[in-house]
Amino acid sequence: MFCWISWIFISSVPSLSSWLNEGFSFRAQDVSLTLNMAANGTNGSTAAKAQVVTVSLEELREGTVPLSALEDAFGPTSLGIIVVKDLPSKFANLRHRLLSYSSYLANLPQGELAKLESPGSKYLVGWSCGKETLKSGHYDTLKGSYYVNCAPGFENVTLQARVREQFPCFPEYTAPNIWPPGDILPGFEVTFRELCELIIDTAVLVARACDCFAETNIDGYEKGYLEHVVRTSVASKARLLHYFPAAQTQPQADGAEGKSAAEEDEDDWCATHLDHGCLTGLTSAMFVDEATAPPRLKGSSSNEIPEPLPELPSPPDPRAGLYIRSRAGEVTQVKIPRDCLAFQTGEALQVITRGKFRAVPHFVRGAAADKGAMVARNTLAVFTQPNLWEKVDERRDFATFAREIVEKNH
Ligand SMILES: *[C@@H]1O[C@H](CO)[C@@H](O)[C@H](O)[C@H]1NC(C)=O
Ligand SMILES: *[C@@H]1O[C@H](CO)[C@@H](O)[C@H](O)[C@H]1NC(C)=O
């Protein structure tokens, strides 16, 4: 009877109604945190504020990240996020190119975008805009998403067919990918895959570090389990996001008196939620002024790779972006440096580590309407999710676990 399960939850349950993860970029190397004191009565108590933990790719590769750093990043009092620096040199360029494609894609003619939709996957493959319900009950047309199952192993068509047959209720995990034709958006697929591969490779190393912690701290923990789950997943999903410039999304005079949603509601762009996979890789967001740099492709079928768009040095509204709600109730804005990746913990990881590492609720706050009316925000999230048959605890595989999360919220 319950054939409805969504990998993101298209529902009106605020805590899970959507789940995207967000990054935010300021200056490189500036992993700063802003505590939003107004959000809860932090009364200057001595409780240590959770900090963002940064590690280098080298430390991850060599297995030299101290267990205490992992606990600070993911433990019970943490922000549930780790920043990885010193990435391969190709990262910066790949990020810039893919996040530029996000603007080009969203500005394709409606007819082309419609061809990239996948109702059969509940719009969780290909282009999706206006299919998800916001907390306000309106359909979300503030952003457009492009979903790809980016696990390299998913490309095996025999395996794909087998998984579809075994899990007919989960098309959002198993539906084939859709790509814009090469003459519509030249170079998109190659760039997309290359960046996602880099992010998944890095997630595998973060998972390996988590295993080190778990093997030391959890009785009976299966050696290397999280790394296995992340490495062998054929269910990892990427979501390339485009937040439309405010000028394109403001409702036409419906009594809102020009007041932006951001002023009314702190988590207007994406409601507070937990991710439910293992680790979610995030790039910092890229801001593009689409008035001065219109994302229009040269004439059709030119097959010319589009120029990366100029990136604004800072966001139009410093209050917009990713916020994490700590267990103490504090709300913290997290800014991911442009040359780094961040990884957030999801609920499956929490269960696999028997609660030693926590998934932490987070949300995205929009920019005020009067700031940067023609500025778009582009970002990428990669969700490393267990295969549907993978055990998350003694009793449940991931399919059962994911179904329970949905049922709990209905
Ligand atoms: C902070 O507030 C809590 C609850 O209101 C109280 O129990 C605690 O003593 C306060 N701490 C400080 C340092 O004022
Ligand atoms: C594709 O998947 C099938 C089924 O899991 C497997 O038997 C086969 O070896 C795979 N092929 C490749 C090229 O990996």
Ligand SMILES: *[C@@H]1O[C@H](CO)[C@@H](O)[C@H](O)[C@H]1NC(C)=O
């Ligand atoms: C503030 O934090 C306390 C406990 O730390 C929590 O019970 C309360 O709900 C929080 N309030 C808000 C408005 O988040």
